[in-house]
Amino acid sequence: MVTLTDVAAAAGVSTATVSHVINQTRHVAPSTVERVRRAIRDTGYHRNPHARALRTATTESVGFVASDIANPFSTAVMRGIAAALRQARYTMLVANADESPALEREIVDTLTRQRVDGLIVALTAESSDSDIAHIASRGLPVVLIDRAVPLAVDQVLVENTESVAVLVGEMLDLGHRRIAIVAGKEHHSTTMERVEGWRLAHRQRGLTPDEALISSGAVDADDARLATARLLGLADPPTAFFSASNVISLGVLRGLMEAGLSVPDQISFAAFDDLEWADLLGTPITCLAQPTFELGQSAVALLLRRLADPNAEYRTLRLPPEPCHRKSITVPRTGGAPA
Amino acid sequence: MVTLTDVAAAAGVSTATVSHVINQTRHVAPSTVERVRRAIRDTGYHRNPHARALRTATTESVGFVASDIANPFSTAVMRGIAAALRQARYTMLVANADESPALEREIVDTLTRQRVDGLIVALTAESSDSDIAHIASRGLPVVLIDRAVPLAVDQVLVENTESVAVLVGEMLDLGHRRIAIVAGKEHHSTTMERVEGWRLAHRQRGLTPDEALISSGAVDADDARLATARLLGLADPPTAFFSASNVISLGVLRGLMEAGLSVPDQISFAAFDDLEWADLLGTPITCLAQPTFELGQSAVALLLRRLADPNAEYRTLRLPPEPCHRKSITVPRTGGAPA
DNA sequence: CTGTTAGCGCCTTCAT
DNA sequence: ATGAAGGCGCTAACAG
Numbered sequence: 001m002v003t004l005t006d007v008a009a010a011a012g013v014s015t016a017t018v019s020h021v022i023n024q025t026r027h028v029a030p031s032t033v034e035r036v037r038r039a040i041r042d043t044g045y046h047r048n049p050h051a052r053a054l055r056t057a058t059t060e061s062v063g064f065v066a067s068d069i070a071n072p073f074s075t076a077v078m079r080g081i082a083a084a085l086r087q088a089r090y091t092m093l094v095a096n097a098d099e100s101p102a103l104e105r106e107i108v109d110t111l112t113r114q115r116v117d118g119l120i121v122a123l124t125a126e127s128s129d130s131d132i133a134h135i136a137s138r139g140l141p142v143v144l145i146d147r148a149v150p151l152a153v154d155q156v157l158v159e160n161t162e163s164v165a166v167l168v169g170e171m172l173d174l175g176h177r178r179i180a181i182v183a184g185k186e187h188h189s190t191t192m193e194r195v196e197g198w199r200l201a202h203r204q205r206g207l208t209p210d211e212a213l214i215s216s217g218a219v220d221a222d223d224a225r226l227a228t229a230r231l232l233g234l235a236d237p238p239t240a241f242f243s244a245s246n247v248i249s250l251g252v253l254r255g256l257m258e259a260g261l262s263v264p265d266q267i268s269f270a271a272f273d274d275l276e277w278a279d280l281l282g283t284p285i286t287c288l289a290q291p292t293f294e295l296g297q298s299a300v301a302l303l304l305r306r307l308a309d310p311n312a313e314y315r316t317l318r319l320p321p322e323p324c325h326r327k328s329i330t331v332p333r334t335g336g337a338p339a
Numbered sequence: 340m341v342t343l344t345d346v347a348a349a350a351g352v353s354t355a356t357v358s359h360v361i362n363q364t365r366h367v368a369p370s371t372v373e374r375v376r377r378a379i380r381d382t383g384y385h386r387n388p389h390a391r392a393l394r395t396a397t398t399e400s401v402g403f404v405a406s407d408i409a410n411p412f413s414t415a416v417m418r419g420i421a422a423a424l425r426q427a428r429y430t431m432l433v434a435n436a437d438e439s440p441a442l443e444r445e446i447v448d449t450l451t452r453q454r455v456d457g458l459i460v461a462l463t464a465e466s467s468d469s470d471i472a473h474i475a476s477r478g479l480p481v482v483l484i485d486r487a488v489p490l491a492v493d494q495v496l497v498e499n500t501e502s503v504a505v506l507v508g509e510m511l512d513l514g515h516r517r518i519a520i521v522a523g524k525e526h527h528s529t530t531m532e533r534v535e536g537w538r539l540a541h542r543q544r545g546l547t548p549d550e551a552l553i554s555s556g557a558v559d560a561d562d563a564r565l566a567t568a569r570l571l572g573l574a575d576p577p578t579a580f581f582s583a584s585n586v587i588s589l590g591v592l593r594g595l596m597e598a599g600l601s602v603p604d605q606i607s608f609a610a611f612d613d614l615e616w617a618d619l620l621g622t623p624i625t626c627l628a629q630p631t632f633e634l635g636q637s638a639v640a641l642l643l644r645r646l647a648d649p650n651a652e653y654r655t656l657r658l659p660p661e662p663c664h665r666k667s668i669t670v671p672r673t674g675g676a677p678a
Numbered sequence: 679c680t681g682t683t684a685g686c687g688c689c690t691t692c693a694t
Numbered sequence: 695a696t697g698a699a700g701g702c703g704c705t706a707a708c709a710g
Contacts, residue, residue: 003704004703013680014681015681016682016683017679017680019704025706026679028679028680047703049453050704051704052705054686054702055705055706056706059389069418070418075408075409076409078433082408091453092433092434093431093433094421094433096418096421096422098418110430115389253619254619257621276589280589280593343687343688344687353698354697355689355697356697358688358690359689359690359696365690365696368696390689393688393702394689
């Protein structure tokens, strides 16, 4: 491996000068710069990141902790992170929490010991307040994704309440009066905000939402499938479903299928999160697509900002989801004959 | 940060001794070991990976170059890699080639300069022979995934020909005589092997495959959709389709849907790669599921083996896909009435 | 405008 | 069975 010393020798200058032209950290005579540049090119020199890290205690790398590397949401966000980091010439270390808060803690610690400059964490569904506090208190710059937490930490989230209110509002305006909502863990900010959007849509129209139509607590597709079956069994069953996330959509759609209900003629359906293959169901699904790439990019932006200024005030970014109007909602079937 | 020196002081020994108990690199008196261990625990010491990397020129990290981080295949493999690396106490750096061979080269170089110990690369569909040669000649241990290349390099692949032959054979035995196959780039080993499996199934039954039923060259879902439309327009159209990958399946299914054909009553369908949501199509799809997690694990195993013994002979692992018999293939509709 | 030099934290040879 | 000490490649005082 060619080292700084080799380059210095080749250019006939000291290592200090070479270092300074590389890092542009003090003025060097143009002619010298030129000679050094050529020497670097000729020798094919690339600096040793570990020597630099040792000396400066800075690695130009950030760790991404994925809640579940198999979830398309995580990987879509990761794509944005990767792109932004590459542009900033940072390296990305990735670890998978596999939806386990215990593993998540362990990974955060490992990454911290790797001396990454900062961490971007997409929390698992089960991460407790103390898990989150643990993560935020590692002494490392951290950006949290997806869930609002009441801590002094940078966060990037999606706008939930308003967006859901608009979409559920459209269903109400179509004539639906029994719209079920299937959502995740009840105390999560995303769940609460999305359910609140559902309530808001009703209130805005002077309607009183029936809380019996809310089913929260689903952590996987099968929970959602069961919840759907239960809701369909209500004395006064829903004429439409709103799903609060992609995993939940899988379950709700399965539940509807098992009940022999076709979307949208027999039941309307809309969801948070887009599904890439949604057009194959016969009925493309109306949804609120998350700006995943931008979420990742913004997380990086927030992190770099804090790296540049550790004392900046903590910021929470809210990105709007994109409404995709497709074909899965229509007027409700009242009784047997269409309206 | 607490350093080796701190620990040595706390234990009343030299740094050499501490280093040796940590790395178990020479015999140390049990009582001393005990004291050192306690000192490590008491001080909360963790070794600085960069100091170690600088000294030993080894980083205990490997880079994963994903052809397309948004493709579920890549991320499923990555999951296996992450798990295996974690177990081996290695760190994973990830970069996304985003299906661009140029970016792929750049990333490989970047990762190499990061001094990772080795690289696992899932090649992009467009990577040329020279791209691949470039990657394999970085002087770094490399494991290639998914595509067979005639180079001295470790590889982990899926068994294609036999598996496809069996599945296509089942369709032939059901009575299908016009089975179309839609596949990727024609000169890729995966394409060639899977098409060869299709031919083999025919030959094994004394049938002559009609090469007009082969459509290769699709690089994305839309190519596959168009190919499907074209095949359906044949004078003697297919009664069944075999898709060579998950992206292609998306396109073929769209093509069939656009043609108003329902699976399997009007047309049979089977594919390489599983689709998580396949059950929602009404008809769960019969397929050959790739052992993605194992592919990732095996890639790591191969890499660690080479790290341990740089002169080991190069090895190519072939993992069998898992046949999933579901409901998307049935007997062909001959004319109007069922057989 | 440029050079000299002291470490950053660790491993490892050489000595004892 | 243990210690002393040099040096991996780099940056940043300090000095000129």
